[in-house]
Amino acid sequence: MEKCDEFLKLMNDLKALRIDTEGGDTTTLENLNKQFIDFKLRLNSSEEDHELHAEIDRLESMIKLYQLKIKLHQSFLGCFANMKECRDELCKLMAEPKALRIDPIGFKDKLQDLYERYKGYKLMFNSLLQEYQITYHERFQGESEFDDLEPLFQFVFDTVEKKLRKI
Secondary structure, eight states: OHHHHHHHHHHHHHHHHOTTSOTTOOHHHHHHHHHHHHHHHHHHTSOOOHHHHHHHHHHHHHHHHHHHHHHHHHHHHHHHHHHHHHHHHHHHHHTOTHHHHHOHHHHHHHHHHHHHHHHHHHHHHHHHHHHTTOOOOTTTTTOSTTTTHHHHHHHHHHHHHHHHHHO
16 A cells, blocks of 8 residues: 555656646656656565556656657757747738838848748758657647748738839
8 A cells, every 4th residue: 555655646746747847857857757767666576456557657658758848848949939039020020011111122131031040940840740750630730820920921922022023
């Protein structure tokens, strides 16, 4: 019974980490992993309930997922932050209608630069997904705020092109 209580405490500690936790503090996970391995060794050396062994295997899988999540967190966060920065710069540019009248050529160059950066970040993000064999479920595709960026960039390019032809 004591081992069951210890196991439940370990499970609660793991649940407290949650999957959406910021990825900066790996110490908690490392300590939890050490406790888990120690607990598993002690349990394997004794004859305990088969159901508890299955639960331990499930917990071990969860720990591996958390470790992967922490490893990937910074990579994905960086890509998303960069794509969001591109989107924010585009919105800021579009909020200044004077930019179209005063310097349409400079505006187009800046827009082109933003678009190229965005495509680079998107490529980097997609390569991370492939590297770690992560796929979007088709039901979630098109729900990201970044999914609408490419058509928006294209629309702005077309608008700028038309304005430049008039000048």
